[in-house]
Amino acid sequence: MQTRLSLDPALVTEARDLAARAGQPIVDMARTHTTTSIERAVLRLAGLQGADADGLPWANRLVEAITSATGLQHGVALPAWDALITGGYDGLGQLAEAAAEGKAAFRIPVGAAAAAARAAAREALAAGIGRIDANRVQRQQMIDETAEPSRPWIYLIVATGDIYEDIPQAQAAAREGADVIAVIRSTGQSLLDYVPEGATREGYAGTYATQENFRLMRAALDQTSREVGRYIRLTNYASGLCMPEIAALAGLERLDMMLNDCMYGIIFRDINPRRTFIDQRFARQIHARAGIIINTGEDNYLTTADAVDAAHTVVVSQLLNEFFGKEAGLTDGQLGLGHAFEINPALPDSFLLELAHAQLIRELFPDAPLKYMPPTKHMTGNVFAGYLLDAFFNLCGVMTDQSILLIGMMTEGIHTPFLADRDLALENVRYVRNAAGRLGDSFVPAPGGFIQQRAARVLGDSVRLLRRICDQGLLTAIAAGTFGITKRPADAGRGLDGVIVRASGYFNPASDFLETDSPVAAEAVR
Amino acid sequence: MQTRLSLDPALVTEARDLAARAGQPIVDMARTHTTTSIERAVLRLAGLQGADADGLPWANRLVEAITSATGLQHGVALPAWDALITGGYDGLGQLAEAAAEGKAAFRIPVGAAAAAARAAAREALAAGIGRIDANRVQRQQMIDETAEPSRPWIYLIVATGDIYEDIPQAQAAAREGADVIAVIRSTGQSLLDYVPEGATREGYAGTYATQENFRLMRAALDQTSREVGRYIRLTNYASGLCMPEIAALAGLERLDMMLNDCMYGIIFRDINPRRTFIDQRFARQIHARAGIIINTGEDNYLTTADAVDAAHTVVVSQLLNEFFGKEAGLTDGQLGLGHAFEINPALPDSFLLELAHAQLIRELFPDAPLKYMPPTKHMTGNVFAGYLLDAFFNLCGVMTDQSILLIGMMTEGIHTPFLADRDLALENVRYVRNAAGRLGDSFVPAPGGFIQQRAARVLGDSVRLLRRICDQGLLTAIAAGTFGITKRPADAGRGLDGVIVRASGYFNPASDFLETDSPVAAEAVR
Amino acid sequence: MTGQIVRPYGDTTGDGRVQVSFTLPVPFGTATERARAEGAALQLAAKMGLDPAMVVHAKGMGPDYTFFIVYGRVAHLVDLSQVTVTEREFPLLSAAEVNLRIRSALGRKLVVVGACIGTDAHTVGIDAILNVKGHAGEKGLEYYREMRVVNLGSQIAVPELVARATAERADAVLVSQVVTQRDAHLSNARQMAAAFCAAAGPTGHRPLLVVGGPRFDPAAAASLGVDKVFGKGTTPGEVASYLAAAVGRAGAPVEPTTDLAS
Amino acid sequence: MTGQIVRPYGDTTGDGRVQVSFTLPVPFGTATERARAEGAALQLAAKMGLDPAMVVHAKGMGPDYTFFIVYGRVAHLVDLSQVTVTEREFPLLSAAEVNLRIRSALGRKLVVVGACIGTDAHTVGIDAILNVKGHAGEKGLEYYREMRVVNLGSQIAVPELVARATAERADAVLVSQVVTQRDAHLSNARQMAAAFCAAAGPTGHRPLLVVGGPRFDPAAAASLGVDKVFGKGTTPGEVASYLAAAVGRAGAPVEPTTDLAS
Numbered sequence A, B: 001m002q003t004r005l006s007l008d009p010a011l012v013t014e015a016r017d018l019a020a021r022a023g024q025p026i027v028d029m030a031r032t033h034t035t036t037s038i039e040r041a042v043l044r045l046a047g048l049q050g051a052d053a054d055g056l057p058w059a060n061r062l063v064e065a066i067t068s069a070t071g072l073q074h075g076v077a078l079p080a081w082d083a084l085i086t087g088g089y090d091g092l093g094q095l096a097e098a099a100a101e102g103k104a105a106f107r108i109p110v111g112a113a114a115a116a117a118r119a120a121a122r123e124a125l126a127a128g129i130g131r132i133d134a135n136r137v138q139r140q141q142m143i144d145e146t147a148e149p150s151r152p153w154i155y156l157i158v159a160t161g162d163i164y165e166d167i168p169q170a171q172a173a174a175r176e177g178a179d180v181i182a183v184i185r186s187t188g189q190s191l192l193d194y195v196p197e198g199a200t201r202e203g204y205a206g207t208y209a210t211q212e213n214f215r216l217m218r219a220a221l222d223q224t225s226r227e228v229g230r231y232i233r234l235t236n237y238a239s240g241l242c243m244p245e246i247a248a249l250a251g252l253e254r255l256d257m258m259l260n261d262c263m264y265g266i267i268f269r270d271i272n273p274r275r276t277f278i279d280q281r282f283a284r285q286i287h288a289r290a291g292i293i294i295n296t297g298e299d300n301y302l303t304t305a306d307a308v309d310a311a312h313t314v315v316v317s318q319l320l321n322e323f324f325g326k327e328a329g330l331t332d333g334q335l336g337l338g339h340a341f342e343i344n345p346a347l348p349d350s351f352l353l354e355l356a357h358a359q360l361i362r363e364l365f366p367d368a369p370l371k372y373m374p375p376t377k378h379m380t381g382n383v384f385a386g387y388l389l390d391a392f393f394n395l396c397g398v399m400t401d402q403s404i405l406l407i408g409m410m411t412e413g414i415h416t417p418f419l420a421d422r423d424l425a426l427e428n429v430r431y432v433r434n435a436a437g438r439l440g441d442s443f444v445p446a447p448g449g450f451i452q453q454r455a456a457r458v459l460g461d462s463v464r465l466l467r468r469i470c471d472q473g474l475l476t477a478i479a480a481g482t483f484g485i486t487k488r489p490a491d492a493g494r495g496l497d498g499v500i501v502r503a504s505g506y507f508n509p510a511s512d513f514l515e516t517d518s519p520v521a522a523e524a525v526r
Numbered sequence C, D: 001m002t003g004q005i006v007r008p009y010g011d012t013t014g015d016g017r018v019q020v021s022f023t024l025p026v027p028f029g030t031a032t033e034r035a036r037a038e039g040a041a042l043q044l045a046a047k048m049g050l051d052p053a054m055v056v057h058a059k060g061m062g063p064d065y066t067f068f069i070v071y072g073r074v075a076h077l078v079d080l081s082q083v084t085v086t087e088r089e090f091p092l093l094s095a096a097e098v099n100l101r102i103r104s105a106l107g108r109k110l111v112v113v114g115a116c117i118g119t120d121a122h123t124v125g126i127d128a129i130l131n132v133k134g135h136a137g138e139k140g141l142e143y144y145r146e147m148r149v150v151n152l153g154s155q156i157a158v159p160e161l162v163a164r165a166t167a168e169r170a171d172a173v174l175v176s177q178v179v180t181q182r183d184a185h186l187s188n189a190r191q192m193a194a195a196f197c198a199a200a201g202p203t204g205h206r207p208l209l210v211v212g213g214p215r216f217d218p219a220a221a222a223s224l225g226v227d228k229v230f231g232k233g234t235t236p237g238e239v240a241s242y243l244a245a246a247v248g249r250a251g252a253p254v255e256p257t258t259d260l261a262s
């Protein structure tokens, strides 16, 4: 990475310190609360699968039963494994069925019973975490067997709503050069308080995230990885009301990257802020363990706010995501911080402004695999203009050493991508990378010139905003519409009823493994 | 203009000296020969217009008659004005008609008769040259009244074959941002040894260059210039067998730029080399007087030769065009040297190579209004890929401070431009200019890096080639296929029969004005 | 050819030139496959009326699909006299005029309830219409003194919308739909209209139903069971003017109508 | 839907999606003009079989024209069994095989005369076929020991071509045409064929006539009066193989034919 902006290092340090100060109260809250989805994730990591006749997962049924019986303040593990032991059930599935029929009895065990429940739970979780660890090893084996794609990684979306249409489209994209495939989720999924089951074909503008869909797609891409001699990464969304569970499933099915933002659900799905912050910490602990790269969602702010006016909100949010991410155990190499090429193309010098923003973020986070998003807001029905704008996005991406390029579609203003749109988009980025990939070597912003000035200004604005957030508190700032000019009060939004204050005896065997980095698998985090 | 390449100034000087050495014998030839078309141009400048019933212009008929009667070695003026005076004709038109009917008698006058003929001819030519001078003044007035477009000028082609379709298309293009309109000529015109007459609607892949078509289009663009508040320049082609006459008509009808190359006709139309070199000198003298910017045709070499292998042939040809142009009286500001973005886009680093070439030419000719041509050879039926490549051409153009950008069409590989192709092409360049027009400020090729190395290599190759040309002579080099890998022997090709060695009493009143810069109009060359 | 009959224009009047691109599920590997694929593309082009047609680009995408770009001439004539332009059936008013019209018709504020329904979370469009900030230089409906605007935001389920509209005694309900995959926008709009219909009961009285979004056909109101459809590029002023005309014509209370010529 | 019947594919099998763009000579200024223009575009789209069709982009170009981009679904089916693939009617041979075939059929060199006729000056294509250097990694016809190639270059008038072909006793005449505006390539090819026909006189004996260029339809030989048409991307080896098959089949002297299945 070249430094081109002569940023003031003192200001950079101050920005990071402020982010830590603003974030700490949120971490404290997350450490003292749990959520229904976190508890369901514990059960899923222990191997609970399947759903009742209505499609409601057994994980939900069991957590509901325990909630009514004992409350969740001690976590689901203590009462669940206690019931397993004392009730003589053949596994969590049987227990959940019984619980659903109102036939299971739950209590908060104490003394030896508690110790027995804890031990059994730990053993069950060790198996799940072990599978995550094994997947991590297997990912590395697959990479060794095929190859690690060169940077920037080419990231493409499939979004047919039907896993069986998605698969061939994803494979076609990989053959044409995609390094990362993201399967977009159906519009409604983030508001569902459960994870659907099985292979699905009926999503709207995206395909449901299910464990089976994950498995099918990963298997297909393993095949294609071998075919093309390049490891094709699979991405999905650990977001919405089931963020922790989806994170668990991603770890279990060897997904490679996950969209996982500390605030996206709050702002763009009206999910309760507390719920989101608590969930994201647990989800990130799993991602950290699984060697998954997270992708944050700052790009989205620029679809509701103006990309020039709100440039500093992107930086502020990235610093917060970085703080929360590291606190949860993610390494720099797992922090796919998001940003986007969303400046109005009619603005004079718009490309120079984009370069300034992209380079600023590159220099602020030199070791993060930055994820750079293409233009969406200013894409119209003019597919030729769109193709052009996407090319300049690609160019900005290679000139500023972005790590992951989400490839823009010329039809962004019209429909979810057609097969041919994706193919043309890949031709676009291939040309730019091949023809101008080394243009960065000659990209030297004039000292004190337009680009450097702009970067300094955005950094300055970021520090000023962070100071304000420290003063008022992050939840208040979010309520005031700081991000994406969308106001989200701390006590509104969906899912607040799923937030529970931990009791003093709270027990979460998954967290125990994740927080203490216990040696279920010995392999080092790379 | 920024210098970015650290070129060796000694090598640059050597290159210019070598070009002068290679060109001088050609100039000597041009000074001692005339051609049928030069003589017809003299008549046209003296006001001879119109054609016989078969459409053969009176200028041709009169020159033919004089050729059979006296030969052309003394020029057409002496016998023509002598016949006018002695035959009592009411102007050149009547004389030509009589001559065509075989009724006019011609001789080479001597003594007082010669003096009288010379004086009359001078007077007639003064009127024509005066009109050219007046047009030049009027151009400046139009510019003052409207505005001078900012650089780079956006140059667009119309090519319907029908002047009445061309006009609205040209006006539409100007409204959308074109600064220069070129009316491409019908495929056959350059081989015609006469200039067609009148408004025409039947060209193939271009519209005939006629005095009336020039007049119609210039009038339409004057109107549009006023409408858009920007002076829209008009371009045509002083090329082919009638190069001198077209140059004269361009001066008379206030065209603003002319394609006029010292070798294009030789290589791409198989016109005899001597004929071309003699014609081009006279044509350039007229252009110099008319304040017309010439456009040279080095871009064409890269359609038959490879743009990387033959990059130095472009530079060599530009140095020759510069030498010939200045010798004919053109200023640096009138030398629109041509080059092109024609490197195979599949080649790694192709864009960096293009930048190196374009920047090299910019630095070699800092004061010339360079004309930069878009990709053509590697344009396919994939209009999206084409739109993208054109964008990178536009980008290279603005990054290297090119003066005139010929705007590429996404349909270049398919058909002559549709109205909408042109409109989309203009949107393309407008975006690039507006968004990234100042990217050049941050374009600093690394010292000794890829771009500088490439530029130095092309310059070195150019000097080597020029040395060889000096050794063998330019005509021999052309015969050997040096330019556009097309072999054109000095005594082959069309139009050699129209080349005449001047007799010692050769008289050309137009040349006299042009060579001596006589004060028909006092206005200074800007 | 009269002025009413036109053809596509490439570079000459009447040349009929059009460009078409599409993908066919046919392979493009071997020479025979390629010839067959191009033949298939030309067959489709012919069915679309291109004659002659020229496949200028064909590219295999994976083993099973081929992308084509075709240029050609269509003989189809466009008869401008047959184009039915749904003229705006209400006058464009200034904010003051809108306010005046509402006050004189209702004698109280007009209540507008807005939402993105279903799972659609694209609020930028409806916010552009409702928020004070507005769109394209025009202030949104919140700015109108004689309107009371309740913006429910995104992802609102239809029953919730009906309940809130009833509770607020809404005169008009404005619904946005941006996601159109599998025609989600159409089915959601129909479902919403049906729910209000059902809720209205025997009197049939329901608020004015307005839907909007970039891919709606403004002529589709009747087929969706709503009163008015706004498409891409709608401005708040247009919506306000429409509402004013709707209340102005019928007097209070607002009666659903699809014919507001004034 | 059997494997033989396919539809265009956007992102779901059978969705029938296509993209279309064109210009109409209609204004796009006032709101009414815009509505009318979009209506006109939709009318054309409907005639092309798009239903539904969506005008996703419309832009006025000057006062009189509007450019449109339309996406939509076509109901047209493509029946692959109806696609007539003109299979190559001769085998692809190596240079050695070509030479052998010519020698055994003619007992002398095959004389090939090539040119760009009319005012066409695009020689790159014909040079790619004729010059030793060749094209796409294959050597050109000059490289074949058993061929004598006379490349006349560009802008050759038809009478001159006939005269030279006669003088050289050409077995085959190869003509290139790249400029297609106003169908120049078609009329020039026909004119050339007619001239050779006329020159042949009562015996009807004329050289094999081959035309090529990027916009020719390889199936058009008969309609142009020539023996064989080569389109875009032709390689020298294909042309050499064709010539070898043509002489090999008929024996010397070459007889014009359009059926060379071997």
Ligand code: B12
Pocket: A184, A185, A186, A187, A188, A205, A206, A268, A300, A303, A304, A376, A377, A378, A379, A380, A411, A412, A413, A414, A415, A416, A417, C119, C120, C121, C122, C123, C124, C125, C126, C128, C129, C135, C174, C175, C176, C177, C178, C179, C180, C181, C210, C211, C212, C213, C214, C215, C230, C231, C232, C233, C234, C235, C239
């Ligand atoms: C911004 C945006 C987002 C933002 C939305 C933020 C927000 N709070 O609104 C974010 C990033 C969150 C987002 C997410 C998604 N998006 Co989105 N998004 C867009 C984008 C880039 C711009 C839309 C926009 O804001 N336009 C600007 C407004 C002003 O225009 P408008 O909506 O057309 O509104 C105007 C008129 O239509 C009309 N109007 C609109 N509504 C109403 C209502 C009434 C009553 C009236 C009178 C008028 C009216 O007036 C407005 C002003 O003129 C488009 C692509 C594009 N360039 O269009 C994709 C797009 C709309 N998104 C799309 C998709 C698929 C999604 C996702 C579902 C993807 C996924 N699976 O994760 C998600 C999920 C969202 C969900 N659950 O709905 C698709 C929809 C495809 C389709 N046609 O079905 C698009 C087209 C992109 C694509 N090509 O794939 N998106």
Ligand code: B12
Pocket: B159, B184, B185, B186, B187, B188, B205, B206, B268, B300, B303, B304, B376, B377, B378, B379, B380, B411, B412, B413, B414, B415, B416, B417, D119, D120, D121, D122, D123, D124, D125, D126, D128, D129, D135, D174, D175, D176, D177, D178, D179, D180, D181, D210, D211, D212, D213, D214, D215, D230, D231, D232, D233, D234, D235, D239
């Ligand atoms: C190179 C080029 C030129 C060069 C030509 C140099 C030369 N010595 O050939 C120059 C710069 C001189 C030129 C000039 C002009 N050109 Co030009 N040119 C092109 C260009 C960029 C590439 C053509 C090419 O070389 N292709 C590469 C060769 C290898 O491919 P090919 O010709 O298709 O040949 C292959 C096959 O078709 C086949 N084939 C071809 N001929 C034959 C013959 C036989 C017997 C066989 C068997 C096979 C065969 O085999 C070849 C190998 O596979 C095209 C645009 C494009 N990208 O296609 C425009 C293009 C062809 N030119 C065009 C025009 C209009 C002109 C001009 C007339 C413009 C003007 N008015 O000034 C001039 C005048 C030329 C004239 N009098 O004909 C138009 C034609 C439009 C149309 N469809 O009618 C094009 C398409 C550009 C455009 N979009 O406007 N041009």
Ligand SMILES: Cc1ncc(COP(=O)(O)O)c(C=O)c1O
Pocket: A185, A186, A187, A189, A190, A237, A239, A240, A259, A260, A261, A264, A269, A295, A296, A297, A298, A300
């Ligand atoms: C950070 C982030 N998370 C999640 C999503 C997906 O939204 P949903 O959670 O509704 O699937 C997005 C969409 O782009 C995103 O950017």
Ligand SMILES: Cc1ncc(COP(=O)(O)O)c(C=O)c1O
Pocket: B185, B186, B187, B189, B190, B237, B239, B240, B259, B260, B261, B264, B269, B295, B296, B297, B298, B300
């Ligand atoms: C320098 C130059 N002269 C002339 C022409 C035009 O050719 P013609 O003289 O055949 O009209 C061109 C074509 O691009 C050219 O580049």
